Amino acid sequence: MTEHAASPAAIEPAAPEAKPRWLTWIEKPVVTIGDLFIFVAQSLAAIPRPPYRFSIFLSQLEFMAYGSLFVVGLTGLFTGMVMAMQLTSAFGLFNAQSLVGATLEIALARELAPIFTCIVVVARVGSAIATELGTMRVTEQIDALETMAVDPLNYLVVPRVLAAAVAAPILTMLFNAIAIAGAYGIDVYVQDISPAAFLNRMQTMVYPHDLLNGLGKSMVIGFFVTCIACFRGYKAEGGARGVGIATTEAVVSGLIAIFAIDYIYTAISLNTASGGGMGGM
Amino acid sequence: MIDVRDLWKSFNGFGVLKGINLQMAPGTTTVVLGGSGSGKTVLMKHIMGLFKPDKGEVIVDGENVSVMSRQELAIFRQRMGMVFQNAALFDSMTVGDNVAFPLREHTKMSEDEIGAKVKEKLAVVDLFDVEQKFPAELSGGMRKRVGLARAIIRDPKIVLYDEPTTGLDPLTTESVDQMIIGARKKLGVTSVVISHDIGSAFHIADHIAMLHHGVIVEQGTPAQLRNSKEPHTQEFLATWFARQ
Numbered sequence: 293m294t295e296h297a298a299s300p301a302a303i304e305p306a307a308p309e310a311k312p313r314w315l316t317w318i319e320k321p322v323v324t325i326g327d328l329f330i331f332v333a334q335s336l337a338a339i340p341r342p343p344y345r346f347s348i349f350l351s352q353l354e355f356m357a358y359g360s361l362f363v364v365g366l367t368g369l370f371t372g373m374v375m376a377m378q379l380t381s382a383f384g385l386f387n388a389q390s391l392v393g394a395t396l397e398i399a400l401a402r403e404l405a406p407i408f409t410c411i412v413v414v415a416r417v418g419s420a421i422a423t424e425l426g427t428m429r430v431t432e433q434i435d436a437l438e439t440m441a442v443d444p445l446n447y448l449v450v451p452r453v454l455a456a457a458v459a460a461p462i463l464t465m466l467f468n469a470i471a472i473a474g475a476y477g478i479d480v481y482v483q484d485i486s487p488a489a490f491l492n493r494m495q496t497m498v499y500p501h502d503l504l505n506g507l508g509k510s511m512v513i514g515f516f517v518t519c520i521a522c523f524r525g526y527k528a529e530g531g532a533r534g535v536g537i538a539t540t541e542a543v544v545s546g547l548i549a550i551f552a553i554d555y556i557y558t559a560i561s562l563n564t565a566s567g568g569g570m571g572g573m
Numbered sequence: 574m575i576d577v578r579d580l581w582k583s584f585n586g587f588g589v590l591k592g593i594n595l596q597m598a599p600g601t602t603t604v605v606l607g608g609s610g611s612g613k614t615v616l617m618k619h620i621m622g623l624f625k626p627d628k629g630e631v632i633v634d635g636e637n638v639s640v641m642s643r644q645e646l647a648i649f650r651q652r653m654g655m656v657f658q659n660a661a662l663f664d665s666m667t668v669g670d671n672v673a674f675p676l677r678e679h680t681k682m683s684e685d686e687i688g689a690k691v692k693e694k695l696a697v698v699d700l701f702d703v704e705q706k707f708p709a710e711l712s713g714g715m716r717k718r719v720g721l722a723r724a725i726i727r728d729p730k731i732v733l734y735d736e737p738t739t740g741l742d743p744l745t746t747e748s749v750d751q752m753i754i755g756a757r758k759k760l761g762v763t764s765v766v767i768s769h770d771i772g773s774a775f776h777i778a779d780h781i782a783m784l785h786h787g788v789i790v791e792q793g794t795p796a797q798l799r800n801s802k803e804p805h806t807q808e809f810l811a812t813w814f815a816r817q
Contacts, residue, residue, distance in 0.1 A: 343678075436661040439621055440675045440723075441650040443643070 331523045332516070335453060338445040345451045352455035356417050357462050364412050364463045365470045371408055372471030375399070376478040380485065389485050394493035396475050397468075401502040405467040406460075406510035407554055413460055413514055414546035418521035421452055422542030425525025426535035434526070449522045453515050460514025461507040468503070501565075509557045516553055517546040574599055575620060575731065575765065580629035582615055589615045591787040593629070597780070599730075602757055602764040604774040607784035608809065613767035616784070617733055620765060621655060622646045633731070651679060654724025654762075658736040660716040662708040662723070668695075669704030672723045679727070694722040697759060698752055714745035721752055725760060732756060734766040738773045750776050771813035775799070783809065 311319070379392045425448060428434050437444045479485040521542040528538035575597040582590040589612045597603040607613050618624045619631050622638045631638040633649070641649060662671045672691045676682055682690070691704060698718040708716055717737060724732055734753060738746040750773050757764050768774050774781055775795045782792040783806045791798060791806040799814070801807060 431659060431664075432657045432661040433663055435618075435623065436655070436657060436663075438623060439650055439653070439655040440678065441647040442678050443647070 327527070328520065328523050331526070332519050335445055335449050335519055335522070338443065338450050339454065341443070341446060343446070345447060348447070348451040349455055352451050353459055355420075356413065356455050356459035360412060360416055360459070360463055361466065363416060364409055364467050367408055367412055368405070368467035368470035369474040371404060371467075372396070372400070372474030373478045375404070375471070376475035376483070380479055380483045389479075389483070390489040390493055391497075392479060392485065393472075393475070393490035394497035397472055397494050397498045398502055400468050400471050401498065401506045402509075403506070403554070403558075405464045405471065406506045406513065407550060409464045409467045409510055410460060410513045410517060410550050411547065413456065413463065414517050414521070414543055414550065417456065417459075418517055418542045418546045419539050421518065421521040422525040422528075422539045423535060425522055426528030426538040429526060429528045430531050430534055444526070449519075449526070452522055453518045456518035457511050457515040460510040464507055464510040468506070505561055509554065509561075512557055513550055513553050517549050520546050520549055574632075574634060575763065576632040577616070577620070578630050578632065580616070580619060580631065581627045582612075582619065582624060583627060589787050590619070590626075593784075593787070593789055595782050595789055595792065597763060597765055599763050600757070600761050601779040602753065602766060602777050603780045603782065604766045604768055604778040605782050605784055606768060606771065606774050606809070608769055611784045612787040613769075613784055614735060617735060617765065617767050621653065621733060622649060651675075651727060652729055653731045653733065654721075654727070654729040655733045656717065656720045656724050656735065656737060658739055660708070660720035662716060662719055664708050666707075667704060668700075668706050668708065668711070668719050671708065671719060672704075672726055674723065675727050690726060691722075694726050695719070697725065697755070698722050699748075712745070713741055714748055717741075717749055718752060721756060725756060725762070728760070729762060731763045731765065734764065734768075736768055736770075737766060738768065738770045746770070746773055749773075753777050771810060785809075 375396050376392065379396055380389055383389050383392055383395075425434070428448070434444045434448070437447055476487070476490055479490050480487050524538040524542040524545070525535075528534045530537075575595075577593050577595040580590050580593040581588070593612075593616060595603075595605075595616075605613050605616060615624065619626055620633070620638070622631075622641060626639050629639070634652075636649065638646075638649065662668075663674070666674070669688070669691050672694060673687045676687045676690060688704075695701065695703065695718075698721050700715065700718050700722065703711070703715070703719070708719070711719065721732070737749050737753065741749060753764060753766065754777055756762055764777075766774070766777065775798075778795055780792065781795055781798045782789050783798065783801075783803070784790070785805040791801050791803040793801075798806060798810065801810070
């Protein structure tokens with residue numbers, strides 16, 4: 293005996309009420325930011341939850357750190373060389389070329405190295421993560437993980453964000469070293485500044501906390517921009533076009549996040565340092 | 574036993590499921606038949622616990638899936654397998670690694686034992702010596718077979734199939750139908766198939782539910798559906814049987 297149900301036409305829901313225009317303008321960014329914060333909180337909560345994906349973490353670390361060595365090194369080399377030329381030219385106006393090395397290293401350690409490194413990470417790693425996770429989303433591979441009782445956050449997101457938090461400081465150190473080597477080469481061999489003048493002030497003006505501050509900054513930014521890339525990929529929808537949009541949004545919002553987090557981190561660290569005394573300032 | 578009770582779900586104010594009531598008996602194959610956008614996939618994702626209903630509940634073997642926590646769902650899903658429309662194989666892994674994935678995640682079996690189990694399940698779906706191939710090297714039908722082998726690797730009680738024959742040629746469709754029938758006969762699983770392939774549905778189903786705009790408008794055996802007087806069912810089935 294077949295069973296008939298009520299006619300679908302009889303129980304069609306009423307059309308939803310139209311929203312005010314101002315609400316529709318702000319609704320999407322507010323909802324997206326809210327979803328992002330929830331995603332970051334869920335990812336943080338998933339970090340201590342077993343199983344621990346050490347082999348995936350290592351493979352991601354290899355991709356992010358080892359795979360980015362060349363591009364980060366090259367970016368650092370040119371940044372150091374350009375900054376050396378600019379600073380030598382500017383400081384030469386009042387005969388203070390001996391300050392170039394120290395000034396450059398402070399700028400590199402605190403700002404240039406972490407920020408430029410994270411820009412490279414967003415461009416190279418963030419786009420790759422958003423594309424990979426976006427493709428996995430639209431081809432239902434993430435749904436497949438869930439149906440096999442595997443937590444996608446634990447399997448896909450946690451190893452990536454942790455690897456980025458480790459890889460970013462490593463790459464920042466590399467950027468620092470190569471940029472200062474490039475600057476040294478330009479100043480000593482092209483601008484005819486003595487090696488002693490370049491290096492001497494560096495020892496007295498640059499403190500370990502300048503380097504540590506930059507490394508901490510790159511770790512925090514690396515973590516968050518990778519979270520954003522994972523979020524964009526994880527929420528991708530609509531096939532190849534959706535993956536493309538997710539990748540673009542991952543890079544754009546990652547770049548904005550770098551500068552926003554840089555501002556917040558710098559404001560907090562300078563306030564903390566001025567409260568507790570900050571050598572070298 | 575799967576018991577869907579008064580299930581409602583909407584997205585952005587648009588009703589997708591509107592009071593679904595459906596029972597699926599153990600060891601049988603139930604096909605949920607309907608056109609695109611009728612709510613088939615949403616219904617199946619509720620059975621799998623991937624979606625939470627706005628109202629109603631899904632009871633599987635006496636347990637309410639709709640209110641399960643993350644941990645409870647993880648344990649519950651170990652009893653189920655799902656075959657996706659496009660197989661959803663991990664493209665970075667070989668066929669062998671794909672099929673072995675649930676065992677590596679949830680058991681402490683040795684690699685030798687896992688290898689033997691993978692071979693056994695691939696043989697159930699008539700696939701041999703494909704462990705080292707990547708999904709991209711397989712045909713659509715073979716990928717679906719690998720997807721089924723992965724779904725049944727842990728001997729689930731229930732297997733869900735999401736449009737298993739969509740986009741396949743007639744011979745491959747026939748082989749996928751035989752695969753579903755074979756899985757039920759050889760393994761005794763409860764199968765839930767969502768599809769808009771009428772020919773395939775009437776071939777494999779013990780029970781068919783006709784879904785239209787989020788409502789089950791008709792359900793019964795294939796013979797009962799064939800003689801239905803319900804207008805949407807008649808219209809839908811006529812697209813196939815009028816050509817016979």
